Amino acid sequence: MKKILIPAVLILVAAFISACSADRLEIPQKGVLLTQDFYNTDEDCEAAMVAAYRGLIANVCNEEGGSIYAPFRACFDLPGDDMYAAGSNYGDNDFMREMNEFTFGPNTAVLVNCYNNLFYAMYYSNIVIDKFKDGLPDGGQTPTTKRCVAEARVLRAWMQLMLTAGWGCPPLVDHVLEYFPLEEIYRCDESPTNPMSHEQMFEWCAKECEAARADLDERQGAGDKAGTWKVTKGFADAVAGKAYLFAGNYAAAKTALKRVIDSGNYELVPTARWNENFHASGDGNEEKIFEANLVNGGGLDWGAITFSGTWMEANIWGWRGDHFVYGNEGEVKNNPWSIKTSIDGWGGLGVPKDFADEWIAFDGKESVRFSNSLIHIDDVIYNTHYDHEVDNMTLEQKKASKAFGIKVDGLYGQSFYLAQKQAIKPFEDAWYPGANQRFNNFVIMRYAEVLLMYAEAALQTGDAAQATWAFNKVHERAGAKPLNGAVDMNAIKKEKKFELWLEMCRWPDQVRWGDFEKSKLAGTNVPILYDKLFRAPQGSDEDVIWENGSEANSRFYTVRTHEAKDNGLSVGYVAGKEFFPFPSVSDRQNPTLNQLPFWSSGSAE
Numbered sequence: 001m002k003k004i005l006i007p008a009v010l011i012l013v014a015a016f017i018s019a020c021s022a023d024r025l026e027i028p029q030k031g032v033l034l035t036q037d038f039y040n041t042d043e044d045c046e047a048a049m050v051a052a053y054r055g056l057i058a059n060v061c062n063e064e065g066g067s068i069y070a071p072f073r074a075c076f077d078l079p080g081d082d083m084y085a086a087g088s089n090y091g092d093n094d095f096m097r098e099m100n101e102f103t104f105g106p107n108t109a110v111l112v113n114c115y116n117n118l119f120y121a122m123y124y125s126n127i128v129i130d131k132f133k134d135g136l137p138d139g140g141q142t143p144t145t146k147r148c149v150a151e152a153r154v155l156r157a158w159m160q161l162m163l164t165a166g167w168g169c170p171p172l173v174d175h176v177l178e179y180f181p182l183e184e185i186y187r188c189d190e191s192p193t194n195p196m197s198h199e200q201m202f203e204w205c206a207k208e209c210e211a212a213r214a215d216l217d218e219r220q221g222a223g224d225k226a227g228t229w230k231v232t233k234g235f236a237d238a239v240a241g242k243a244y245l246f247a248g249n250y251a252a253a254k255t256a257l258k259r260v261i262d263s264g265n266y267e268l269v270p271t272a273r274w275n276e277n278f279h280a281s282g283d284g285n286e287e288k289i290f291e292a293n294l295v296n297g298g299g300l301d302w303g304a305i306t307f308s309g310t311w312m313e314a315n316i317w318g319w320r321g322d323h324f325v326y327g328n329e330g331e332v333k334n335n336p337w338s339i340k341t342s343i344d345g346w347g348g349l350g351v352p353k354d355f356a357d358e359w360i361a362f363d364g365k366e367s368v369r370f371s372n373s374l375i376h377i378d379d380v381i382y383n384t385h386y387d388h389e390v391d392n393m394t395l396e397q398k399k400a401s402k403a404f405g406i407k408v409d410g411l412y413g414q415s416f417y418l419a420q421k422q423a424i425k426p427f428e429d430a431w432y433p434g435a436n437q438r439f440n441n442f443v444i445m446r447y448a449e450v451l452l453m454y455a456e457a458a459l460q461t462g463d464a465a466q467a468t469w470a471f472n473k474v475h476e477r478a479g480a481k482p483l484n485g486a487v488d489m490n491a492i493k494k495e496k497k498f499e500l501w502l503e504m505c506r507w508p509d510q511v512r513w514g515d516f517e518k519s520k521l522a523g524t525n526v527p528i529l530y531d532k533l534f535r536a537p538q539g540s541d542e543d544v545i546w547e548n549g550s551e552a553n554s555r556f557y558t559v560r561t562h563e564a565k566d567n568g569l570s571v572g573y574v575a576g577k578e579f580f581p582f583p584s585v586s587d588r589q590n591p592t593l594n595q596l597p598f599w600s601s602g603s604a605e
Contacts, residue, residue, distance in 0.1 A: 039131040042144040048128045049148040052155060053230070053292070055124035059117035060159070061292045061442035062310055070310050070442070071113035073504055074099065075166060075580070078110070079573075080506035081518035082497060084350030084526060086413020088320060090563040093348045096316070101523030101564050101571045105581060106599060112583040114166070118159045119173060125159075126176045128152035150215035151231040157208040158239045158444070164188075164201045165246060165508040168579035168596055172201065185590040202247035206256070209240035219265040225284025227265070229293040229441075234260050238289050238445050245453050246512055254457035254466075257450055260289070261470075266447040268477045275372040278421055280428040280440040289445035294438075314425045315436045318345020319418060325405045325534065326386075345436070349423055349502075350413030353527070353545070353558070354518075359498050362480065369478035373501060374417040377529065377547065377556050381405060399555055406531035406556070414529040415558055416547050422502045443503065448474050452496045459489060467492070474499055511578045523571030527558040 078099035085100035087093040098104040135141035163170040169189040188196045213236040219227030241257035267286040276282035321344030363370045431437040455470035468487045543560035576598030
């Protein structure tokens with residue numbers, strides 16, 4: 001099975017070369033090393049592996065070239081039933097709304113960028129593997145070549161796992177690809193030499209990790225920060241466990257995940273530090289299995305930051321600051337959120353009311369996990385410290401004051417709870433105070449996910465005691481109220497949905513569990529949150545819901561909208577959309593890559 005992905009720049013280069021005269025092609029390039037002069041020493045091997053990690057950061061955690069979002073996070077979070085792709089209004093952030101409402105297709109930017117970028121990042125891992133799998137040209141295998149090749153194999157296996165979770169039967173890329181002549185490319189299930197099903201592809205990923213683990217370093221205890229910034233035995237076992245779980249091989253998943261647990265190299269952070277996992281203060285902490293190390297070098301210019309941090313992604317998720325009222329006739333002159341916490345943004349992350357209600361019922365409002373993930377609009381408006389005399393108002397005075405609130409346009413895609421997780425960017429995460437670039441590490445796997453996958457694998461293999469133990473480790477750490485009843489799959493699903501919210505897990509889990517009921521309604525009920533002091537309910541409003549049940553007891557209310565559907569778009573999940581389409585550009589460049597069945601009719605595009 002072979003895969004060829006040609007970046008547009010290479011196509012342009014090919015066209016340029018064909019038009020050049022031979023004498024110009026013979027001019028030696030300056031500052032370029034020939035491949036035969038590189039890949040010869042342990043130092044070269046280390047440098048190639050550093051480039052593989054750099055390729056991960058630039059293409060998966062960011063987007064090479066400087067997009068305003070991380071397509072990997074957007075691709076695997078937005079289709080989930082636990083968020084809205086919100087914004088200033090309908091039509092804002094359309095590239096993300098398409099994912100959330102299931103109006104995406106082969107040309108949707110989020111999908112095209114995520115798919116291509118995973119393969120671009122994989123290219124760097126394949127270089128390490130191909131150039132050093134047999135060791136050094138003059139010396140054979142060394143500890144360095146063996147370790148670096150093992151790290152690259154696991155990194156590649158993880159990327160192939162995520163491609164399989166998203167695209168069902170993607171091509172398998174197991175070597176550096178030849179550009180000219182073009183290699184034939186096939187879906188993994190249509191390979192003429194070694195066809196693999198969706199489940200077999202996951203098994204391949206798991207076995208790659210298991211084959212590589214012997215040559216990997218171990219994290220040196222829970223305090224070893226550097227051990228979270230590179231591929232270790234712990235990450236290899238975690239990826240193998242996840243791949244086996246997705247393949248339905250629960251016994252093998254349980255065994256692999258138990259090795260992570262038994263290593264003693266990972267621990268859940270204490271309850272009081274739960275929120276640290278998502279900010280710079282938690283980089284490399286005891287809970288991290290693997291994360292991309294995003295470094296703010298201090299002297300980065302505007303161009304360099306696009307390749308070193310998640311450029312402007314914080315704006316996508318941050319609250320829509322310009323739709324809030326911060327003062328009446330200049331009373332409160334400054335944006336208190338932007339000044340204090342740098343969360344002013346574009347409002348692209350909305351919280352469904354039923355999701356917040358379900359979380360409260362499961363955790364309780366006082367759980368550390370819930371209270372650090374969501375915040376009620378009352379707390380946003382009434383309990384913000386404004387550095388002004390309005391802070392001395394009574395609650396009843398605040399409820400009637402227009403010194404603060406939500407402007408007439410409302411907050412599109414928002415209910416009564418706003419996101420704090422991902423949306424709030426403390427100064428510690430930022431390029432500089434108030435900047436829209438964040439440099440806290442990009443978390444790819446943490447110990448809480450390992451424990452919850454282990455709980456599922458244990459339950460599916462009849463080991464209820466171990467399932468309960470692992471579940472309770474995460475649930476109790478969250479500060480959640482005790483579970484009412486035995487630990488079953490329903491409890492594990494909920495625990496994972498809440499603990500790992502916005503961590504690229506929900507949609508892949510929905511797909512493998514077949515949990516699509518809420519997703520079928522995506523795009524049919526997108527709320528707008530209004531403040532009655534600035535906009536009273538209107539006769540045309542649909543499904544007016546008051547914050548505290550009635551207008552007399554509430555200041556804030558939501559109305560129902562469905563503009564995508566009104567514009568003739570077919571919204572909501574339908575069978576076949578659980579796997580994303582291959583980008584159209586790949587179809588054109590690789591004629592032997594057949595589109596997935598649902599998307600091949602033309603009407604699906």
